[in-house]
Amino acid sequence: MTETWSKFSAFERLFADEAVPNNPVVITACLTLSENPSETWLYSSLLPRILAHPRFSARMVRRSTRYPYFESVPGFTAESELLKQYHVALEPVIDLSLPHDKRNKLFQSRLSEIMSEDLDRYRPLWRLFFFPCWSIEASSCQEQSSTLVFRIHHTVADGIGLVKYLMSEVIDDNTGSNVKHLTTPHRHAQEAGKHAGVRCEARLTKKSRWFPALQDFAANLKTVFGTLRPESDNAFVRSRLGGQKVCALLPPTMYTVDILKKAARALGITINDLFYTAVSGAVRAYLKECGDDPNVLKGVRCGIPFTKHMVDEFRTTDVSNQLAMVTVPLHIHIDDRKDRLVECTHTMNVTKTGFAPGLVLTLLGVIARLPAFIRKPLWRLLTKSGSCLFTNVPGPRKEVSIGGIKIACIHFFAPADGHCGVIIALHSYNGKITSSVYGDKTRISDPQRLVELLNNEVSELIKLSDVQ
Template structure:
């Protein structure tokens, strides 16, 4: 049974109101399979594990005269309008699949229906591709990735990545962790999640605080100067582009981190900084440091995703050392900046800021988000997927990548998704800002090989 009529939370309403024709608030996922999926079996999995389990997948959004959005059961819900089969035109031509994904990334979801759609793209090289488009007001990226993976043939939570093992807290984390105890629950839970934050900055624990911390986060972010004006930053259009890489061995990334005294995240983000440098130099633009807006999960990974889904994440601004030419020096500097991010409660307090912002009029929401967007150049996400291969509707999942919306009128999004010992790099861009995102993907691989050669 559905939830009937329910007012949308302030954070979810924020993402609903922010959508514009040139900045769609969709989370887009691309799942590539070996061979063909059993469509009838897939339809049954979607019906039982998505539509019947999570009410948001059978609810639409209605907006009151005051502009307040609410969830309402869709009386005329039709699964066949949300799960569709499409051929990949000219599938044998290079870039045909990427072009089709870009077209759908540019197409808004139908607001008279529940805000999601799954496309089975048939005829792609190697096998079927499942393209998922879900509005950000339904769920954040981590929650959506976990929900999509429950469709796998292995069952519910067996396909969900385990939380990283706890590691000793770094100096400086304990101070703000203790201050959060009263708002975050028991000391045991907070310290466990604090240790996860040290292990991987994208896997912060559930350390939410309310009230005045929202204002503190706003003040801190307001002090960040705007990013340099480069071709990556500027007015957007309605046409989007997508590209993703061949899989990169996660073991190679780990070995490189061990050799150069950095974490997996350090290696990947330092490589991203180098790729941005290569791309800017190819445009005859002097490379300067650029901020990446990095979403940070605030939802515990050791409990099921709630039926109501929703958004529970904060953001941090990570300054990528693009100006440093020598790869090893760039990695060391990136590691230093990442350590500062791990010690900071910035992601926790920005969640409170987003909650407060979602209660303000839509024009003010948009103005503040755009102001934040001026302080960054790209959105960078790094999400862990299943450690072992999974199958869906009888077909083995070969690769997975996804992109969250480029909030704040940013024209570039980069995703790093690990799955079954491999890492996929995905680039989503506005056609006005980065006409050929594949160039950034190639630059990423070139930079990774250059760093590997130096380590060797």
């Protein structure tokens, strides 16, 4: 009988297809370390902990069964030559004589190359790249810092599952490190309107107060059918995927999780609502700079994953994919930031409390069981329904260590599934937020500009809340 960890879920079967060439379905995590460990530390402290779960020492196989599954690779250990030959790459030191901004460009260029490469399907589906003497934070002592770039195929696990595994099995002390949603209890858009200004309240019409249930039902149907409709024409979808990836990542921002909580509470929304609104504003500004008219792009949508993981405990089965993906409107056609905040908050509330995520998950489960000649084109169609993907992955709330070496900051890149070519990612760690953007070069030529616009939008929303 096939063991539970080796079975592929419906989502994992779709990820295994990689129906769109030149767009690897691979998660990338960048961990900045406060020290510059030796190679011995990698093989004696880090890798044995990673390999504790059998999926990290197994490869994907397709044999007599209809669906792929994981099969253990004999002798695959932290000290094996099989692992050392492919799975661990020691990068050369980036020229220490250069100023930090130039070293950062060289690092991001190399990271873009790494993210453009697929993983060998005949080996365990992960790779580790070690950058000595490098930190994304300019204030740190570069010679005494280092960065780990971990690439994991999405069939192994989703982002929340990997974070839970990190906190349960990899870090030195997991006391009090249970995963918690980076949100406060959500409130309705009406309450957000009270805090965001008079013009926001004006958008909440008498009809919406009389028929909220009917409107929410219609909004859920629109979300589901929107998942089946190709995206509106804009710079993020206009070009064909070319395969060359580009990325940009910023050090931890000045606004902390505590500040964001206060701002969200003052606005009567959740932190996720605030981030979603910030993404909307950043995409609006970026597309405008690319020559698009955001005022007429009412149909632009964004993919958002919803986790099904239990957030208060870790189980072996958490190293898997337990999520639903829906596409929601970004409302970039709304110029006024306050009005856009109300619309985005209402959209998130309807999506979180409605039936759309569950229905989409059921739909994907059905598609995953279809023959490949039907399944692949349907998956390609689904991934054309959004201009970008937005993820917000909560990490450890306190500083953690691996083998006695502290993690300074974490960046997390979700994969670009199917035809999606732009990914916007936020990650919380130790009370701070890191932001990053990556995608196909044909879809986003300047990821640095987009991530800067994202941070600016978050700052403007904090100002809107009057939180000091």
